[in-house]
Amino acid sequence: MTTSPGIKTQSAGRTERGLAFLVYLFLGTAFGIVLTKSEVLSWFRIQEMFRFQSFRMYGIIGTAIATAALSVALLKRARLKSFSGEIISIPGKRMGHGIRYAAGGAIFGLGWALTGACPGPLFALIGNGVSVMIVAILSALLGTWTYGFLRPKLPH
Amino acid sequence: MAAWPWYLAGPLIGLFVPALLIAGNKMFGVSSNLRHLCSALAPGRVEFFRYDWKKAGGWNLVFLGGIVIGGFLAAHWGAPHDIAISAQTKAALTKLGLHDFSGVAPHELFNWHVLLTLRGFVSLIVGGFLVGFGASYAGGCTSGHAISGLADLQLPSLIAVCGFFAGGLAATHFILPLLFRAL
Numbered sequence: 001m002t003t004s005p006g007i008k009t010q011s012a013g014r015t016e017r018g019l020a021f022l023v024y025l026f027l028g029t030a031f032g033i034v035l036t037k038s039e040v041l042s043w044f045r046i047q048e049m050f051r052f053q054s055f056r057m058y059g060i061i062g063t064a065i066a067t068a069a070l071s072v073a074l075l076k077r078a079r080l081k082s083f084s085g086e087i088i089s090i091p092g093k094r095m096g097h098g099i100r101y102a103a104g105g106a107i108f109g110l111g112w113a114l115t116g117a118c119p120g121p122l123f124a125l126i127g128n129g130v131s132v133m134i135v136a137i138l139s140a141l142l143g144t145w146t147y148g149f150l151r152p153k154l155p156h
Numbered sequence: 157m158a159a160w161p162w163y164l165a166g167p168l169i170g171l172f173v174p175a176l177l178i179a180g181n182k183m184f185g186v187s188s189n190l191r192h193l194c195s196a197l198a199p200g201r202v203e204f205f206r207y208d209w210k211k212a213g214g215w216n217l218v219f220l221g222g223i224v225i226g227g228f229l230a231a232h233w234g235a236p237h238d239i240a241i242s243a244q245t246k247a248a249l250t251k252l253g254l255h256d257f258s259g260v261a262p263h264e265l266f267n268w269h270v271l272l273t274l275r276g277f278v279s280l281i282v283g284g285f286l287v288g289f290g291a292s293y294a295g296g297c298t299s300g301h302a303i304s305g306l307a308d309l310q311l312p313s314l315i316a317v318c319g320f321f322a323g324g325l326a327a328t329h330f331i332l333p334l335l336f337r338a339l
Contacts, residue, residue, distance in 0.1 A: 028222020036230035038165030050328035059162035067170025068307030082181040093312040105319020108290025113327035114283030118298040127227025136284030143288025144190040148204035
């Protein structure tokens with residue numbers, strides 16, 4: 001007896017989704033480990049960076065960009081397909097007036113230095129046992145919600 | 157074990173961009189999760205949050221959960237040590253009024269007991285709000301703009317990163333001293 005093709009694709013889809021779940025969970029876990037072991041999640045390291053008193057953070061960000069840029073250039077040239085079957089492509093960001101990037105960027109920067117953490121590290125710090133960071137995360141959600149609410153009135 | 161050296165940490169972070177592109181044609185960027193979480197928890201009548209968050213951001217929320225797990229694993233792997241910041245930074249922070257240099261974040265600012273003091277409130281609640289508002293307004297954070305965007309040579313990301321540094325420098329050199337002087 002053969003199962004109907006409909007059921008077959010459904011279960012294949014489920015396996016695929018389960019596999020994708022594991023891949024993203026694994027990559028996220030690896031990222032949390034790197035954020036911790038590189039100490040980029042530390043308020044102290046962020047202070048050191050914004051005071052220009054160590055090359056460390058600049059070395060990390062610089063080599064991260066260089067590695068990513070080289071990989072992206074190679075992937076684009078190779079016109080590779082992702083495991084999900086699409087041709088790898090990166091959507092461009094729309095410039096508009098550019099105000100959102102300058103203003104939003106500066107606002108984000110203020111928060112980055114005050115909390116000593118950007119969004120990835122905020123979550124990695126919870127794993128590191130700095131439980132009070134949950135307050136900063138909730139506040140970040142409130143900030144995001146406020147942006148969404150004010151969005152039609154803000155210059156972009 | 158001491159911190160991983162910068163020349164190892166940097167390339168490892170950069171590799172998340174091709175890894176996510178290869179895995180599912182996904183763009184590395186953590187702050188979109190803040191929007192997805194708002195959309196999941198309290199979309200209200202705000203158009204910005206009315207979309208299929210599971211379809212658009214399910215993968216990224218799983219990635220985010222992984223970050224918490226990874227943070228936990230890494231914190232329990234190897235003996236804990238203080239962050240070995242430069243002597244100059246330590247001196248500058250001591251002069252500001254910081255005493256405790258243990259842990260990844262200073263206990264004098266990031267602690268449930270100081271949450272409602274001016275320092276704790278500004279560091280956690282104001283700082284967190286600005287991170288969320290700013291990242292959403294700018295359309296990305298350190299991962300989305302500084303790493304993914306710059307790696308793809310996008311001009312909007314360069315403007316955003318200049319903004320990140322302008323804001324960060326202002327907070328470090330003007331707001332933080334005021335904050336410590338006030339208490």
